[in-house]
Amino acid sequence: xxxxxxxxxxxxxxxxxVEVETIHLFVQxxxxxxxxxxxxxxxxxxxxxxxxxxxEDFLQRLNLSKGSASQGLRYLQDLGAVRTVYQAGxxxxxxxxxxxxxxxxxxxxxxxxxxxxxxxGDRLNRIAAExxxxxxxxxxxxxxxxxMLKSWGTRCWVWCIxxxxxxx
Amino acid sequence: xxxxxxxxxxxxxxxxxVEVETIHLFVQxxxxxxxxxxxxxxxxxxxxxxxxxxxEDFLQRLNLSKGSASQGLRYLQDLGAVRTVYQAGxxxxxxxxxxxxxxxxxxxxxxxxxxxxxxxGDRLNRIAAExxxxxxxxxxxxxxxxxMLKSWGTRCWVWCIxxxxxxx
DNA sequence: CAAATCGCTCATTTTTTATTGAACTCACTG
DNA sequence: CAGTGAGTTCAATAAAAAATGAGCGATTTG
Numbered sequence: 001x002x003x004x005x006x007x008x009x010x011x012x013x014x015x016x017x018v019e020v021e022t023i024h025l026f027v028q029x030x031x032x033x034x035x036x037x038x039x040x041x042x043x044x045x046x047x048x049x050x051x052x053x054x055x056e057d058f059l060q061r062l063n064l065s066k067g068s069a070s071q072g073l074r075y076l077q078d079l080g081a082v083r084t085v086y087q088a089g090x091x092x093x094x095x096x097x098x099x100x101x102x103x104x105x106x107x108x109x110x111x112x113x114x115x116x117x118x119x120x121g122d123r124l125n126r127i128a129a130e131x132x133x134x135x136x137x138x139x140x141x142x143x144x145x146x147x148m149l150k151s152w153g154t155r156c157w158v159w160c161i162x163x164x165x166x167x168x
Numbered sequence: 169x170x171x172x173x174x175x176x177x178x179x180x181x182x183x184x185x186v187e188v189e190t191i192h193l194f195v196q197x198x199x200x201x202x203x204x205x206x207x208x209x210x211x212x213x214x215x216x217x218x219x220x221x222x223x224e225d226f227l228q229r230l231n232l233s234k235g236s237a238s239q240g241l242r243y244l245q246d247l248g249a250v251r252t253v254y255q256a257g258x259x260x261x262x263x264x265x266x267x268x269x270x271x272x273x274x275x276x277x278x279x280x281x282x283x284x285x286x287x288x289g290d291r292l293n294r295i296a297a298e299x300x301x302x303x304x305x306x307x308x309x310x311x312x313x314x315x316m317l318k319s320w321g322t323r324c325w326v327w328c329i330x331x332x333x334x335x336x
Numbered sequence: 337c338a339a340a341t342c343g344c345t346c347a348t349t350t351t352t353t354a355t356t357g358a359a360c361t362c363a364c365t366g
Numbered sequence: 367c368a369g370t371g372a373g374t375t376c377a378a379t380a381a382a383a384a385a386t387g388a389g390c391g392a393t394t395t396g
Contacts, residue, residue, distance in 0.1 A: 018302060018310050021295045025284060025317070032280040034202015036384055050309040055343070065386045070344055091394070092342065099313070101320050112200040116193060127189045134186060141218040142186050145267070149193070152269050204354055223373070233356045238374055259364075260372065 015045075015061055022048040023062075033108075038068040039075055043082065043097060052085040052094035080107040109156050117153025124150055183213075183229055190216040191230075206236040207243055211250065211265060220253040220262035248275040277324050285321025292318055 015023070026044035027037050041062050046053060058069040073095055076082035081104055085094040098104070117124065124146060131142040183191070191212035198208035209230050214221060226237040241263055244250035249272055253262040266272070285292065292314060299310040 016302065016306075017298045018295055018306075021291065021298065022313070022317075025291060025295075029281065029284050032202070032284070034200065038385070048310055048313050050306050066343075067345080067387065068385055071385090074344090099316060101323060113197070116197050116200070123189065123193060127186055127193075130185045130189065134184065138184075138186075138218050142216055145190070145216050148267060149190075155269060206355070234373075235357070235375080236355055239355090242374090 019045060019048055036072070038062075038064055039072045042069065042072045043076055046082060046095060046097035047099055049097070052087070052096040054087075054090070054092040054094050056092065079111060080104075114153060114156055117149065117156070124153075187213060187216055204240070206230075206232055207240045210237065210240045211244055214250060214263055214265035215267055217265075220255070220264040222255075222258070222260040222262050224260065247279065248272075282321060282324055285317065285324070292321075 023041050023044035026040040026047065030037060030040035041064070042058055045058065045062060055066075055069050055073065058064050058073070059066060062069075064072070073082060077084070077095075081098055082095050083098055085096050087094045127149075128143065128146045131139060131146055134142055191209050194208040194212035194215065195205050198205060209232070210226055213226065213230060223234075223237050223241065226232050226241070227234060230237075232240070241250060245252070245263075249266055250263050251266055253264050255262045295317075296311065296314045299307060299314055302310055
């Protein structure tokens with residue numbers, strides 16, 4: 001991946017130095033955040049592209065397989081990091097990056113993190129119930145910790161997601 | 169891992185239900201954040217423990233290997249998620265969880281994320297320099313995007329890290 | 337309607353990551 | 367100073383994750 005490089009405009013199957021470096025940055029970042037490299041490559045390329053790109057571009061310019069491109073784009077779309085654009089007279093679906101940090105962080109927290117604190121199964125409430133049954137020397141701390149975990153869930157919202165963004 | 173369960177106080181080699189559930193929650197969370205399960209298990213157990221624990225406890229109660237416990241604890245300590253406690257009359261090192269969300273997030277951002285935006289190699293400045301050489305139709309967007317990436321680095325600080333925490 | 341295009345799915349393969357445990361160091365202890 | 371316990375390191379192994387691509391179905395085109 002990220003093998004072909006040229007120095008001028010991006011002909012088919014090539015990446016210019018700015019694209020290479022940008023993609024590389026996203027790939028590195030993705031490691032820290034536990035995201036697959038192929039997804040980072042896709043987002044990186046879109047992030048630096050002046051115009052929307054069809055799937056084909058990812059296959060050719062990033063040397064991705066059809067599967068990776070398809071799944072990666074879907075994942076990014078679900079995450080709200082990418083949106084589709086319809087191009088007149090072209091059957092293919094074009095993609096463009098949604099390049100707003102706040103938006104990205106919000107959605108990441110909402111979709112990947114919050115569920116564990118507010119899962120429909122209400123795991124935290126179950127833990128709290130169990131905690132009350134513990135022997136005295138463990139109970140107090142356990143109850144306090146569970147309360148703390150609940151507050152973490154709440155804090156995610158308060159912290160990063162201004163009211164105008166809460167639409168779901 | 170997380171195999172032995174009992175319902176009373178935690179004898180050697182066992183985990184009570186609250187511990188199991190808490191650990192499980194952290195293990196799940198760790199997936200979303202790209203952290204190894206063994207690290208999550210260690211942190212989860214410490215998080216819910218009323219008193220500091222020595223390495224031995226992780227070997228026995230979580231069934232971890234010496235290597236995992238040692239490396240995991242070190243990793244958590246480097247991250248500032250765990251601190252050591254000295255226990256009178258015991259040669260072993262005891263650990264306790266640092267359970268402050270802000271602290272954890274700060275350190276994670278500072279250590280795992282920020283470096284890519286402010287690396288000593290100044291990757292972003294190199295990208296910016298390259299961007300200026302691009303043909304007109306790509307240059308403007310590229311320059312804007314690089315500026316945006318720089319602002320992301322800055323935003324990390326402004327966002328989550330009140331001045332009183334910046335001590336390094 | 338046959339042929340071509342686009343893109344998805346998912347079983348398999350490849351690659352990466354995490355875990356293990358034997359061998360070691362260091363510091364105490366009797 | 368031999369023996370023991372705590373803890374680390376790191377090469378080997380096991381486990382998990384990511385990537386691949388053949389095989390589909392759906393849609394368009396001539």
